Amino acid sequence: MILLKLTLRSLWNRRMSLFLTILSIAVSVMLLLGVEYIRKEARQSFLSTISGTDMVVGARSGPVQLLLYSVFRIGNATNNISWKSYQEIKKNKWVDWTIPLSLGDSHKGFRVLGTNQDYFKYYRHGDKQLLKFQKGKPFDGVFEAVVGAKVAQKLNYQIGEKIVIAHGSGSTSFTEHKDKPFTVVGILAPTGTPVDRTVHISLEGIEAVHIDWVNGAPISGYKISAEEALKKNLKPEVITAFLVGLENRIATFRLQREINEYTREPLLATVPAIALAELWQTIGNFETILRIITVFVVIAGLLGMLTTLLSTLNERRREMAILRAVGAYPRHVFFLFVLESLILVVLGCLIGMLLLVALVALAKPWVIEHYGLFLNNWLPSSSDLLLIAVISALAIVFSFIPAIIAYRRSLQDGLTVRV
Amino acid sequence: MKKQILYTFIFAAFFLNACDSTEQQTKEAPQQKEKIAVGTNIKSLAKKQTSSDKDKTESEVVAQTESKSAKAEYRQISWEDLEIPGKGMDAVLAKFEKEIEAIPEGSLKEKEVLGRLQAELNSAPVNPELDKKKIKLSGFVSPLEIDEKEGVVKEFLLVPYFGACIHVPPPPLNQTLLIKPAKDQRIKLEDAYDPIWVSGVIHAESTVTKLAEAGYKISDVKIEPYTEHLQE
Numbered sequence: 001m002i003l004l005k006l007t008l009r010s011l012w013n014r015r016m017s018l019f020l021t022i023l024s025i026a027v028s029v030m031l032l033l034g035v036e037y038i039r040k041e042a043r044q045s046f047l048s049t050i051s052g053t054d055m056v057v058g059a060r061s062g063p064v065q066l067l068l069y070s071v072f073r074i075g076n077a078t079n080n081i082s083w084k085s086y087q088e089i090k091k092n093k094w095v096d097w098t099i100p101l102s103l104g105d106s107h108k109g110f111r112v113l114g115t116n117q118d119y120f121k122y123y124r125h126g127d128k129q130l131l132k133f134q135k136g137k138p139f140d141g142v143f144e145a146v147v148g149a150k151v152a153q154k155l156n157y158q159i160g161e162k163i164v165i166a167h168g169s170g171s172t173s174f175t176e177h178k179d180k181p182f183t184v185v186g187i188l189a190p191t192g193t194p195v196d197r198t199v200h201i202s203l204e205g206i207e208a209v210h211i212d213w214v215n216g217a218p219i220s221g222y223k224i225s226a227e228e229a230l231k232k233n234l235k236p237e238v239i240t241a242f243l244v245g246l247e248n249r250i251a252t253f254r255l256q257r258e259i260n261e262y263t264r265e266p267l268l269a270t271v272p273a274i275a276l277a278e279l280w281q282t283i284g285n286f287e288t289i290l291r292i293i294t295v296f297v298v299i300a301g302l303l304g305m306l307t308t309l310l311s312t313l314n315e316r317r318r319e320m321a322i323l324r325a326v327g328a329y330p331r332h333v334f335f336l337f338v339l340e341s342l343i344l345v346v347l348g349c350l351i352g353m354l355l356l357v358a359l360v361a362l363a364k365p366w367v368i369e370h371y372g373l374f375l376n377n378w379l380p381s382s383s384d385l386l387l388i389a390v391i392s393a394l395a396i397v398f399s400f401i402p403a404i405i406a407y408r409r410s411l412q413d414g415l416t417v418r419v
Numbered sequence: 420m421k422k423q424i425l426y427t428f429i430f431a432a433f434f435l436n437a438c439d440s441t442e443q444q445t446k447e448a449p450q451q452k453e454k455i456a457v458g459t460n461i462k463s464l465a466k467k468q469t470s471s472d473k474d475k476t477e478s479e480v481v482a483q484t485e486s487k488s489a490k491a492e493y494r495q496i497s498w499e500d501l502e503i504p505g506k507g508m509d510a511v512l513a514k515f516e517k518e519i520e521a522i523p524e525g526s527l528k529e530k531e532v533l534g535r536l537q538a539e540l541n542s543a544p545v546n547p548e549l550d551k552k553k554i555k556l557s558g559f560v561s562p563l564e565i566d567e568k569e570g571v572v573k574e575f576l577l578v579p580y581f582g583a584c585i586h587v588p589p590p591p592l593n594q595t596l597l598i599k600p601a602k603d604q605r606i607k608l609e610d611a612y613d614p615i616w617v618s619g620v621i622h623a624e625s626t627v628t629k630l631a632e633a634g635y636k637i638s639d640v641k642i643e644p645y646t647e648h649l650q651e
Contacts, residue, residue, distance in 0.1 A: 040568075051567070250633060252561075253589035254591075254592065
């Protein structure tokens with residue numbers, strides 16, 4: 001007890017330089033835990049994009065590519081698939097439900113997705129959660145749209161807003177389907193997935209805006225108004241991809257092979273979980289690199305602490321000698337140092353965690369604003385606590401060096417006046 | 420002449436075998452000595468020409484060795500045990516042998532027969548005797564559902580070989596087992612490519628009666644990393 005008191009007093013006496021030491025430990029601990037946090041957040045937002053879907057089917061390309069363009073809305077589709085093939089596979093006895101996806105158009109930089117009401121019924125993300133509506137309802141008519149949370153927020157859309165779909169997927173387009181505006185009828189609740197950045201319309205809507213387009217350009221003089229378009233046959237000819245839910249997941253490989261060997265059209269079926277795992281294994285390598293870097297940062301922080309302890313060793317010769325003179329054993333001196341570094345590192349870790357909590361809380365609104373990512377508040381997990389325990393243990397090991405030096409110094413060493 | 424068609428299937432079996440063994444080589448596992456190993460069913464398929472009822476004797480041997488080491492609570496089974504003796508891949512191939520030989524090569528009829536052969540392989544029934552038994556089986560993980568918070572596999576199919584071997588048809592329904600491990604038994608996404616041992620209670624539901632329930636499921640599973648030597 002007296003040892004602890006002595007340590008605290010001694011620390012207080014040298015508070016200025018020790019404060020900086022604690023700060024350097026705090027910053028390195030914050031960095032380490034912060035990287036762990038970002039890693040988990042990134043993984044979560046990545047893995048939560050699709051759930052409960054057994055298969056993604058699209059034109060033949062690669063499993064990862066198909067998943068990227070159909071679910072993550074990254075990049076463009078290689079080709080469309082015919083409505084007929086879709087209908088045929090939909091009838092397969094193993095298929096429970098399907099969601100058609102039609103991509104290729106945009107609205108002010110946000111992707112437009114043509115689909116049907118099944119999207120709101122079956123599409124699941126995160127832990128098998130269905131999409132929820134913030135306001136409004138699913139689209140019903142041809143010229144109705146449901147926008148993601150991010151779209152509504154960024155463009156400040158309310159229910160009833162008229163929007164225009166543009167051709168292509170750039171942020172601006174010079175060919176817009178101006179004559180056929182869509183009405184926003186629903187705004188989805190935030191999901192933290194690409195759904196937030198998507199404008200959803202019906203497949204018939206996609207057909208309607210393209211009805212007076214021939215050979216990739218609108219024909220001048222040939223205009224079909226929105227009302228006229230409604231009267232035309234709006235049955236879609238093609239879709240980009242579709243999601244499949246199975247009656248029984250045991251049949252996964254069987255249906256996959258059946259689709260992959262479909263003779264009338266080159267199709268590709270991929271199991272999202274497998275493609276996600278594949279993709280994550282590639283991205284996961286960057287995680288490891290980040291982790292290695294932060295481990296070195298923490299070691300640098302601890303080395304900083306060691307330097308401070310060693311440099312004060314000379315200043316504290318008198319202190320140690322006096323302690324010895326009043327009856328302290330060498331082991332007391334030893335523990336004085338160990339205790340000191342333990343206090344430093346624990347304080348450092350605590351301040352580091354507080355810094356991280358503050359930083360995440362501060363960054364949250366900004367990240368939502370700029371990246372549409374929803375950050376969870378930072379709370380130490382069991383693995384974080386383990387990391388802190390490891391850091392503390394490491395600090396104690398480091399403190400053995402000055403402690404042993406002090407231990408071995410004789411009583412006279414501090415009392416002899418040297419010039 | 421018609422033997423050729425049958426040979427394509429046997430060839431396919433060899434290909435499958437090839438996929439299989441390369442995967443195991445990467446795990447530095449020459450496990451020929453061992454009777455029960457990942458993908459043995461494929462090997463027995465390759466061997467099938469010699470004796471079609473060898474299948475049965477093999478599983479008997481397994482049962483015997485198993486009863487000897489009776490202290491094991493979970494009976495270690497092989498992938499062939501999941502098939503009904505006489506209705507497994509070997510038997511189906513043997514059944515079609517004559518028919519394939521009888522029809523002219525390259526005819527439409529041939530395609531049709533091969534189609535039926537494939538269909539029969541696909542709908543190979545589950546072994547009802549295994550229902551509710553405590554078993555132990557090794558295989559590979561094919562993830563179906565991922566927990567986004569922990570980055571672990573929540574639901575997967577256990578299959579006899581790794582990845583999709585594109586040369587041959589996918590494993591039939593009775594060679595894929597649906598597993599939903601409890602929270603503490605889940606596999607990390609990073610480890611999803613390694614073979615595993617699964618112990619648990621197997622449930623066999625016939626394909627014919629219930630579509631949504633068909634096939635094997637294992638409940639109350641315990642998952643361990645795969646080791647070469649039998650763990651007794």
